Amino acid sequence: MVWKKHEYEDIPGTYVFDGKHAHGAYPLNKLLFSFNSEECRSEFDEDPAAYCDKFGVTGKYKEMVVKKDFLGMLRAGANIYFMAKMCIPRGTSVQDAGAQFQGITTKEFQDKLLQKGEGLVDKLEKVGGYWNG
Amino acid sequence: MARILGGVTSSHIPAVGNAIANGLTQEPYWKRFFDGYGPAQKWLDEVKPDLAIVVYNDHGLNFFLDKVPTFALGCADVYPNEDEGWGLKPVAPFKGDAELSWHIAESLVEQEIDICMCQEMLVDHGFVNPIRALWGTHENWPIKAIPLAVNTVQHPVPTAARCLKLGRALRKAVESYPEDMKIVILGTGGLSHQLQGERAGLINVEFDLECMEKIATDPEWMTQFSNAEIMEKAGTEGIESIMWLVMRGALQDDAKIIHKHYHAPISNTGAGVLVLENQY
Structure with a gap:
């Protein structure tokens, strides 16, 4: 077992x-x-x-x-x-x-998530083909 | 004959439904995410599907862990939404198409894709929120819908390759239905996210973008990864991206990209809207 x-x-x-x-x-x-x-x-x-x-x-x-x-x-x-x-x-x-x-606060957790999206619009423009507003 | 017009992907997280219900879609946090649905809504408005087959996973509303089907197809006239434990008001029930469902069930089993047939099926946020994001919230929904639930909750969950095969079989099933109907396939969930463990909060933008590109142009690419590898890259709940492959498999190989939208973060996830159109 x-x-x-x-x-x-x-x-x-x-x-x-x-x-x-x-x-x-x-x-x-x-x-x-x-x-x-x-x-x-x-x-x-x-x-x-x-x-x-x-x-x-x-x-x-x-x-x-x-x-x-x-x-x-x-x-x-x-x-x-x-x-x-x-x-x-x-x-x-x-x-x-x-x-x-x-072991962090929810605010810190959310800030870390927001960081993942930093520079996203520029990145998508570089990749091309994405709707960007 | 029934025709598959194309496929659309969408996040299905609960926060999307809450943002719609609370009128937050134009708030700064949500605006870019929801605005990216505009071209998808426009396309749906132009092609006017009669019915959506919604590929999603149940999160413990319809299925408990006593019985966990790998693939389950709604074969009923109606699919109600219910309280998932959060005390929210359920949305109006969805009309299905039992004759089409049973035809699909027969065809899939003939093609050696064995599925669980459900004559009673409650649909949760995984099914409801993509429809709300794409068509708005209605007392009488403007389309009929059939739920196709994939187990992404309790491992072992199906491989990417298996999901692609299911999609291909689904295409044959739908295209052999004698009634003139226009069908759209929704691939929901994803993209990268992990809700639990010390690794919670994972979002992998690079992998998400590669997924969107490859699912549109070269879906076999995903099948090189084991589920462990997908979870390593996209997080435990990011395994939901395999459901996009069911949608993709149901389309023509040369389906045209109509719209690509990616946003991160939205709640804990990277979120992608992909609209692919079959060429007739």
Whole structure:
């Protein structure tokens, strides 16, 4: 019984959502998926611990859900899209989570993104063939 | 006979839908991104497709992880949008074309592309936002639409080569449909982005531009890369660019480039609008 090693595991700072994550964090992701329903979101808010029990989310997973430790949940195998159903309505955007991963502020994270677009219009003009306003 | 007029690519990120809903499309952050849709909208207005086949990935609205089809085709009369967990008001449901869907399903399976057939299918932002960006938001959508979902969420996800093959089979399927219909294929998602991990925030402008160029002129180029290599260059969520190859495969080899628009960053991504037209 062994999880196969993948080429993508060597990409630094990257957690590819594959069988290993999907299998281990299945109850956690099932709980997160339930948040598509307003009724489930309210039920969770009334008693997060009991809601975890209902989905078989136990141990470290349960602790992280109750504490709303989004970063910990991602590291433990929560799928980013499923976790967005929990964190976005609670005021943590995907950019906030990205910033936390790097230990920087969201503003710093957004500034780094903006830097990627610097000089873009000039570059596209040089490449040619692009609509440029 | 049904004809594929061409293909259009578009980002499908949630922020695009929010910007439209909140009237922000002409704000400085968004203006260049949305203005770049103008020529695509103009082309659609001229060629007037009856139906769009939207190649996208579901993000946990229709499919949970209990069953993850590699390729899933909507085979219903109607496709509703629903709350994805953020409490937003759903947009109006989309009319499909069940007869065309089942014809495509039959043809694809005959061509040894095995797909999951869905008689109930909720469509999420991945499907909805490209339509809103290209046609605006409507209570009665001006086109019919068929969802074609590709798994880009849970690995193993299909290879670039497989997506190109699916596209080529899709072309045969559509072109063998007896009704006179004008069809457009939307390839959605991408381009480079990574949402999770310490590498979050990755945008690779050089790779994105190469992708746009090669997908238009030499789509086989993408098939040299393993999915690990694509994720290394374009980020984990940048793997969505394989869905552009489904669109590209469905077009003629010499499809003409009508419009190319690239913008970065938009939210966490590099975003490209490519309009390719089949020559009849």
